Amino acid sequence: MIAGMTYYEICWFFLLYSALGWVVEVVYCTLVSGKIKNRGFLNGPVCPVYGFGMLALLACLHLVMDGVGEGGARVEDAGGFVVFLGAMVLASTVELIAGRLLDVLFHARWWDYRMRPFNLNGYICLQFSILWGLGGVFVIKLVHPTVEAVSTDRIPERYGWIFLAFFYAVYMADFIVTVLEVRGMNRYLKELDEVQARMHVFSDAMSEKIGGGALKTQNVIAEGRIQGALARAELRDKAAEKREEILDRARETREGLGEKAQAAADRARRARDLGRENYKKAVEQRRRITKKILGPRFFGTRRLLEAFPDLSHRDYDEYIALLRMALDREEDPSSEDPFMDDSFFEDTHETDQSSRNARHNRK
Numbered sequence: 001m002i003a004g005m006t007y008y009e010i011c012w013f014f015l016l017y018s019a020l021g022w023v024v025e026v027v028y029c030t031l032v033s034g035k036i037k038n039r040g041f042l043n044g045p046v047c048p049v050y051g052f053g054m055l056a057l058l059a060c061l062h063l064v065m066d067g068v069g070e071g072g073a074r075v076e077d078a079g080g081f082v083v084f085l086g087a088m089v090l091a092s093t094v095e096l097i098a099g100r101l102l103d104v105l106f107h108a109r110w111w112d113y114r115m116r117p118f119n120l121n122g123y124i125c126l127q128f129s130i131l132w133g134l135g136g137v138f139v140i141k142l143v144h145p146t147v148e149a150v151s152t153d154r155i156p157e158r159y160g161w162i163f164l165a166f167f168y169a170v171y172m173a174d175f176i177v178t179v180l181e182v183r184g185m186n187r188y189l190k191e192l193d194e195v196q197a198r199m200h201v202f203s204d205a206m207s208e209k210i211g212g213g214a215l216k217t218q219n220v221i222a223e224g225r226i227q228g229a230l231a232r233a234e235l236r237d238k239a240a241e242k243r244e245e246i247l248d249r250a251r252e253t254r255e256g257l258g259e260k261a262q263a264a265a266d267r268a269r270r271a272r273d274l275g276r277e278n279y280k281k282a283v284e285q286r287r288r289i290t291k292k293i294l295g296p297r298f299f300g301t302r303r304l305l306e307a308f309p310d311l312s313h314r315d316y317d318e319y320i321a322l323l324r325m326a327l328d329r330e331e332d333p334s335s336e337d338p339f340m341d342d343s344f345f346e347d348t349h350e351t352d353q354s355s356r357n358a359r360h361n362r363k
Helices: 007-033 048-067 080-106 126-150 157-237 240-293 301-307 317-331 343-362
Strands: none
Touching: 007 048, 007 126, 007 157, 048 080, 048 126, 080 126, 080 157, 157 240, 157 301, 157 317, 240 317, 301 317
């Protein structure tokens, strides 16, 4: 026995309270968000944090009652304040350890209380600690006797261990699959970040190319104006016999400068077209990655995003926010698409077209 509980009882209590905790989470999330979601780190209907928390509370209550000389008493006979205090402290401790551990292992926060008063680094807060205490009193006084009656007291061990072996095998498989899914999420987020970085490189390079081409063209045109002004001034100063010679030289200068301006515009246009092609390839790759991330509805990254509305990532938090926007857009297709926007080149193209129209109108 461990702290007044047999191994058989420990296995059943952990499994059942993990399942009951999942029910509590689903009900709470449904009431808050108005949507039914598979709330929990694992894909199956279990929340291990509740199982660990209840085992810790049961163990401590057994130890406390043994210490005051009531070794034969049941945990539901413990004083209400003792149960409240124990549940509040132990559940908060388990939540703190679990939150920190998940953050260290997966670089992500699955819940975040930093916006609530009296929180400890966002992992726990006073409001929920009090709720854990009240919930502990309710469970110990009313729920635990029923849990014992339908599990350890009613199911013989020789049959119970068979059920437990099956359930824990499924439990372990679910845990392994979920870990792989979270690692896959981090891998996809990293790929998304790399694609986004390349898109910035393309757009920055295009801005420089187009801007540089425009400046060169502007400089050439300005040079042509200066040359033209000089030619006109020279024409005024020279005699009439020099007129044709000066006009020919000015015409050659204007034609040469026009060719330079056209060449600069052509280089800028080719650079823009090449950049647009590379940029759109990156956009298409981003589409594919996003589709993989948000593909499966009932498991994987999509389920985790829906199950944990406060989920944030240490390295890729901006992409978590964009993924949430993409999920919201599925419900409201008229909203802005945060991932498929390639307006940089479209705007550039429209600006170029507007400039060409304006030049045509001036002519």
